[in-house]
Amino acid sequence: MSTNTPKRILIGKVGLDGHDRGAKFLVRALRNAGYEVIYTGIRRTPEQIVRTAIDEDVDVIGLSLLSGAHNELFARVAQLIEEEQAEDIIMFAGGTIPDKDIPHLKSLGFRQVFTPGASLSEILSALKEELGGGE
Amino acid sequence: MADSMQEQFEKWKRETLAKSTARMPERPERTVTASGRDVDTLYVPKDMQDGAARETYLTQIGFPGEYPFTRGVQPAMYRSRFWTMRQYAGFADAEETNQRYRFLLENGQTGLSVAFDLPTQIGYDSDHALSSGEVGKVGVAIDTLADMEVLFDSIPLDKVSTSMTINAPAAVLLAMYVAVGAKQGVPPEKLTGTIQNDVLKEYIARGTYIFPPAPSLRLITNIFAYASKHLPRFNTISVSGYHIREAGSTATQEVSFTLADGIAYVEAARSAGLDIDKFAPRISFFFGAMTDVLEEVAKFRAARRLWARIMRERFGAKDPRSCMLRFHTQTCGFTLTAQQVDNNVVRVALQALAAVLGGTQSLHTNSRDEALALPTEEAVQVALRTQQVIAHESGVGHTVDPLAGSYYIEQLTDEIEAEARTYIKRIDEMGGMVSAIEQHYPQSEIEQSSYRYQQEIERGERVIVGVNRYATDEEVQPETLAISQEAVRRQIDRLGKARSERDGAAVTRALDALETGARGEDNLMPLIVDAVQAYASVGEICDRLRKVFGEYEESGV
Structure with missing residues (x-):
């Protein structure tokens, strides 16, 4: 892939949760880091998230959820990605996620799970690693 | 010439505070410092002599329980409760x-x-x-x-x-x-x-x-x-x-x-x-x-x-x-x-x-x-x-x-x-x-x-202790509360039971009346009270209102 084409990232708020401070921060910070970022806005269904990700041809989906419904809703997103055979999209997750839930989410295909206190530089370096070089 | 600060203070005690303590007496605990010193309900700049300074105090700060309430909405605040x-x-x-x-x-x-x-x-x-x-x-x-x-x-x-x-x-x-x-x-x-x-x-x-x-x-x-x-x-x-x-x-x-x-x-x-x-x-x-x-x-x-x-x-x-x-x-x-x-x-x-x-x-x-x-x-x-x-x-x-x-x-x-x-x-x-x-x-x-x-x-310009400074590797998370699937099932069962036990016709009547009301201009509260008492659910009531009012959509960023 040409190094001139910025990688595309979808930041998605799945479920009914309205906590979007972290998501909005990331949208802006990732744009400043040179990525093309699409933000879904709050209260999207897994179906809407996956549809947008495919339509927008993104490289990465970053899901954010702080309501505690991550096990159910992130699983549904992963399932839809598989059904759509879109497994080339890299999935990241973030939110108030207890450590004990992380192995399950990783087994569903989430490459990284960011929990409260995760720094922007951690997220940027994980992206760089996954996307091979970054911007 | 306005009254002296001491006079204003006495007037507040006589009128505002006394009225309040008559209604809400002071808590029985003694209000003394750790060393046993008595503490007054309110301290004010009693000796403020300058007229302009006093005027500023009275308009900007004033007394608790009095307009503009800078010092609190009740005269005695936590002294009474x-x-x-x-x-x-x-x-x-x-x-x-x-x-x-x-x-x-x-x-x-x-x-x-x-x-x-x-x-x-x-x-x-x-x-x-x-x-x-x-x-x-x-x-x-x-x-x-x-x-x-x-x-x-x-x-x-x-x-x-x-x-x-x-x-x-x-x-x-x-x-x-x-x-x-x-x-x-x-x-x-x-x-x-x-x-x-x-x-x-x-x-x-x-x-x-x-x-x-x-x-x-x-x-x-x-x-x-x-x-x-x-x-x-x-x-x-x-x-x-x-x-x-x-x-x-x-x-x-x-x-x-x-x-x-x-x-x-x-x-x-x-x-x-x-x-x-x-x-x-x-x-x-x-x-x-x-x-x-x-x-x-x-x-x-x-x-x-x-x-x-x-x-x-x-x-x-x-x-x-x-x-x-x-x-x-x-x-x-x-x-x-x-x-x-x-x-x-x-x-x-x-x-x-x-x-x-x-x-x-x-x-x-x-x-x-x-x-x-x-x-x-x-x-x-x-x-x-x-x-x-x-x-x-x-x-x-x-x-x-x-x-x-x-x-x-x-x-x-x-x-x-x-x-x-x-x-x-x-x-x-x-x-x-x-x-x-x-x-x-x-x-x-x-x-x-x-x-x-x-x-x-x-950037580390704002220090959060334990996060961007003084971080350690301990990180054993405490036990957290998890919501049981059983509680979710119990909830859905209770909803099913309420739906089967209620008078279905009465629910429909109440919801219809609400929908009609929503199209008009009457106060909707009495209609919602009727619907709730007929055991109509939150979702059923909101759905009728959605039908009439539509839904808000957040615009993208």
Whole structure:
């Protein structure tokens, strides 16, 4: 892939949760880091998230959820990605996620799970690693 | 020539304070310092000789319980009664939450605060497709009156005041609360509590909106009108800055956007023909408390003074109670860290101290484990004990507004008030808060502040102990609360049972009447009361209203 084409990232708020401070921060910070970022806005269904990700041809989906419904809703997103055979999209997750839930989410295909206190530089370096070089 | 300060002080004692102590006597505990020194109810600059300085004191600071209420809304504040200790709680289903409430009341909590789950807050029943995964997660699931009866089982509603964090469907949950009261033999006029009922901040910061602004404001004014007749002791709205702050605003923005929301509600109610002094005394507020203790104290004082002035100068309120900004405080959840969770106990103590020094009427203290999950019973107990230590051991409640007269506090109070006036003027110029929200103005102001704040943390300019400095590798997470699948099943079963046992024809009649009412202009509260009493569910009622009002959609970023 040409190094001139910025990688595309979808930041998605799945479920009914309205906590979007972290998501909005990331949208802006990732744009400043040179990525093309699409933000879904709050209260999207897994179906809407996956549809947008495919339509927008993104490289990465970053899901954010702080309501505690991550096990159910992130699983549904992963399932839809598989059904759509879109497994080339890299999935990241973030939110108030207890450590004990992380192995399950990783087994569903989430490459990284960011929990409260995760720094922007951690997220940027994980992206760089996954996307091979970054911007 | 104005009376000397000493004479003004004596007059306040004779008139304002005496009247208040006659109604609400002082607490029996001795109000002495740790060394045994007697503490007075109020300290004022008694020897202030300069006429101009005295005039400034009287107009800007004044006496507690008197306009502009800078020093507090009650003359004796915590000398007569501590703030209400009110822990926000709710999870799983009504049965489990009822047990948590009883635990809190047994531990000395003095009021209840209901956290509803997201489906309830957005008007979906527990068996709705969009409720999947969310039932009972951030609060208790309530579908029908049957759930509400279980939630308040063995809790006497004439003795306990209840705050309900419910906004878009506030009318429905309020109607259920009235119905539970009736079943306990408590008439509506004896019920005390608060519904949040503040939809504007949902568009700005919190996200649990259902309907567009115009019908939302209609529902809110319908509640104001209904409650002024039937629920004279209930706070019909809690205009909330907390979520604005949590979304990343500054202290000034929190005050500005909250009071601008308050102005929008007052204007909507006046346009609906309500008399200001009939509904304004039941307007209450809700703010966050950050760890920056002194700025927070100034913020609370500035908000109190500015609201009083807006009510009198802009709206011509005559009743002093219309000018009183009474508020609940919650310590800011955003400040809790998942790292070194015990540090959160200290943060919360400082934040709670700020709220008390700022004159809060009620307080929720967060639990140390809330960056990870809903709090465990043990963590909640520490949070409640934090308030009790401040109340009984710190002595800060012995005297009213103890930080008044501090050069720093008074200057900050003045600055925050002046900055908030500028923001409110700007919002007025945009056509008011609804129009400003549609133009994304408060949202983008908050986003900028939030971005700046987080960048400061990322760069290490703002130190968060245990996160970007003094970090350690310990990281064994404490046990957290998990919501059982069994509770979710129990909830869906109870909904099914309520649906099968109720009179289906009566439900349809009530819902039809509501839909017809929504198309017209009548007050919807009585129709919602009828529907709730027929055991119509939150989802069914909201669906009928959605049909007529449509739904709000957030515009993209």
